[in-house]
Amino acid sequence: MSKTLGLALGSGGSRGVCHAGFLLALEEEGITPDYIAGCSMGAVVGGCYASGMSAAEMKQFVTMFKPRDIMDINPTAVITKMSILRSKKIRDLLVTHIGTHDIKDMKIPFKCVATELYSGKLHIFEEGDAALAVQASSTVPTIFRPVAIDGKLFVDGGCLCRVPVKIVKDMGADVVIAVDALKNAAEPVDKVHNIVTMVLRIFDIMDANQTSQMRQLEDGICDLLIEPDMAGLSQYAIKDALKAFEAGYAAGKENIQKIKQLLE
């Protein structure tokens, strides 16, 4: 295998745990990515992996994970601090599990994306505090607190770029494989129950529209698009994470021959 492999791991909340399953399938075949770019949950999984955590360790972590591990509600500051959670717990968790301090020192070259609120532009993290960059990339608006770094304010990269295909190509990958965890997130629904589900629905619809346009514009950059089958799994339900892991693993196994051929 002479060609280099770049993985673009997309956003998807608990559905994004499929990335860990996908990485396990690659690991079992002895395939190690040369570059990883991640967005949101794709940045969490990709960042942990790039810093040295194994796919098996990730599965173990997901099995043990409880909602209270990240729940730190601060009701008095929801309006002014712009989030339901204080996000200290998620921060501590990321610092514990991302073994590398600076992104530049990752074992596998890694970048992640976030949305910068003031400029309104997509920001690519390529150096500096690794855990903070991953936290910024996965800051689901209104749930997690926007991350302030150097006078900038970051929220989830998924607002502007679901799967960072072009970024991993620009890192130097010969072969680009994208894993999209949100395939049918905007599929038709029967009912929208209340104002919160409506806002989430609109976000999903806009994201689907954006992603479909981006695919047309970035046509040809991605060599293989993998969309694990996760119909019915929620982005927001932690209980679905293990199912997502299995779906990612199955998708990895299914595509292994294609991947090997691309790398030849």
Add this chain to the structure above:
Amino acid sequence: MGKTLGLALGSGGSRGVAHVGFLAALEEEGIKPDYIAGSSMGAVVGGCYASGMSVSELMETLQTLKTRDILDISPAIISKMSILRGKKLYDLLVEKVKVDTLEEMKIPFQCVATELLSGKLHVFKEGNAALAMQASSTIPTVFRPVKYDNKMFVDGGCLCRVPVNTVKEMGADVVVAVDVIKDVANPVEDVQNIIAMVLRVFDVMDAHITKMSRALECGICDILVEPELDGMNGFDTKEVDRAYEAGYDAGKQNVQKIKELLK
């Protein structure tokens, strides 16, 4: 003038009053659109105009409009999904729009809305005109989603800021797009609270979607007009005169170009 003119009038809340000024500038030069497609405020202004309302009637209505004319706070914000019921807005549209159905419009008119259940852009081509215009301008969380034909509609601007494709498909030879949200996603210095943040995220996503739409629809639009409304807030009802002037100026600036394209 042998060619037909289609106008695509975009979303923008009160900034969309610029569309009225733009139509006034065209009228002064004797230019009448053959087709109009609108999204959100562009659907309100475009629909009223297409139904036979004059520019001066439109402006008079907008200038005398009071917040309380559309303010009908909902008793069930969470379950009914909005702060306002939207009934006053609907009644106002029924009163002002001079036709009942889209088929009766004096100038062929269509408008777009986002259908929540399917997640697709919906083009209103027939049926209740006021309802279609209301659906197109249903700003999420502010106005109640419009239920019609087992569907549920919110603002067209969520998926399509300026319906360039729609007016082209109506049959226009020349397509002029009026986009009133030019600078809305420009850099800001601060985001003060959770509501401002959600609106900011929406604006930033909309700017990104619009930029990609333009790249993909390249060649469909003949002239893109972007009135100068720097700093004006789309929820501000006090600056409608300024929006009108900006639209009027932008119209005047482009009149020669439009005339040449129509030759």
